[in-house]
Amino acid sequence: MLGVAGANYVLNLVLARSLSAAEFGDANLAVNLVLIAAAAAATFQLLSARSGPTDERAGIDSRRRLTRCAWIIGGCAGAGMALGSSALADAFNTSTPWVFVVIGVGLPVYLAQAVARGALQGDLRLAHLALSYAAEAAVRVGIGVVMLALGYGAVGAAIAISLSFVASALVARHRAAAAGTGLAGSGSRADTESRVTAALSVAATVLLTAQVVIANGDVLLAKVLMAPEAAGDYAAAAVIGRGLYFLSWAVVHSTFPVVARAHSREQRRRAVHRALLMVGAIGVSGVAAMVGAGDRLAPVLLGDGYHDAAAVLVPYAIATALFAAANLIASVDLAVGRWHGAAALMTGAVVQTLLLVACGTTPMSMAVAQVVAMSFTALLVGAAHLWDNRTELRSFQPASVADELGEH
Structure with missing residues (x-):
């Protein structure tokens, strides 16, 4: 990957x-x-x-x-x-x-x-x-x-x-x-397994659509809303900033099967925490690199014709780091059959699109709009994850109490 x-x-x-x-x-x-x-x-x-x-x-x-x-x-x-x-x-x-x-x-x-x-x-x-x-x-x-x-x-x-x-x-x-x-x-x-697969496919399709819209909608809208030169500058900034997202995808791909086949809640929790720490480290390191060397990085990587791209690297990196964290949570939730995270990510995709259409007339305004949208998305996906955890814990506790009473 x-x-x-x-x-x-x-x-x-x-x-x-x-x-x-x-x-x-x-x-x-x-x-x-x-x-x-x-x-x-x-x-x-x-x-x-x-x-x-x-x-x-x-x-x-x-x-x-x-x-x-x-x-x-x-x-x-x-x-x-x-x-x-x-x-x-x-x-x-x-x-x-x-x-x-x-x-x-x-x-x-x-x-x-x-x-x-x-x-x-x-x-x-x-x-x-x-x-x-x-x-x-x-x-x-x-x-x-x-x-x-x-x-x-x-x-x-x-x-x-x-x-x-x-x-x-x-x-x-x-x-x-x-x-x-x-x-x-x-x-x-079996019919039951087929229904589970069908439900999972719907949730995966929602997650897929949200990922596509968030990860690529900004560059596509830049081609529509901006002059060709400005859209090219924005696309150049995206080339650098998206590195955080693709690095995080490697974490998602390695964590997904581990979470899906975990035999206990504790194993799953440890896998998710490790993945979050890795994605968090990638995001913080990327933002720090853009703050410290973004103005020098763009000309070195892209050439002298893209000095304007350097201005949007920091907000773009912040937005991408937030998206990477939200995408990880939604993906690992899907691994155990949950769909609220995918729905939350889709809601964030809709919010981002509306903000970009309304405000994305320049590279900087589009990058700032993404920071706002992805902050909202990360909070919403996190809330969905905590809600699912709490619901699962409530359903688990009565069964545990019943088992203990049965033993006596």
Whole structure:
């Protein structure tokens, strides 16, 4: 996961140093489409990871259904992007519609392979999972640099991205098959388990949508609401600031299966606390780095044409750190079947969108609006988590008392 995030960073930095702010805005849009796809894929991956051991019939059948669902959703979304590419290009002020066409072609493959990745993640076969991410990262950066050198710009970046989808899918499917996951199995699960999976899928979809809106909505709205140069500056700041979020995703991915398979409340509590400490440390370190060296970091990483981006790095880092903490809590709550955290994150996404539309006319106003929205979101998700904990404790105590009375 960190390798792919690093690949996106390297590709963004190469694009930023090689293109003008307006051209970089177009190219960065292609990368943001990847981030949207990654959020969708992450939901399929987490559902697959939670589907149980890969050598049991229940897990095989669940992943078979998830794979079919991923192909259908990916195919519909990809076809929509390709057929509506001209309208999307006009809406986002891009110079060519081909970015949307190329990404749309690779999208179904990417969503389907996420189920295989989830099988590896759920069995804690992290070395095999890392190989899939490594293939995606290597192909994306390698072909992206070649395409940029050949003068293909944003379209070249999109081609590299779609080819990286194929590379990661090939590796993930091969490793999952070698692990005996049997993603093409047949049969049916019990009705009760099917209902639980359906309810979890709804909660995961809500969580996915919230993640997509919060993580990518600002850059997309900047393309709509700002001049091309200002949108490019904002996208450049986002390249640096989002590092905190992607680092935190590595914590989420490693914590989710541990929480889902914890045998006691105490094991789950310890796992969540460790993850919160790690995400908190990432956030505090990132904000401190932006405060101390943000004005020097932007020109070094992005080039001399992005001095204006440095001004929004600190508020952007604060907003991202708050989002990372809220996303962690909502995700681990989903691991144990809770949905209030996902609903709270979705509420925060709606609040952020409204604030950005109302106030996001400049890079600084958009960054400040995100700080306000993510502060509200973190508090709301935290309250939902505490409410679920209290409800669970109340339901647990009567059962414990009854057991004790039965013993006497």
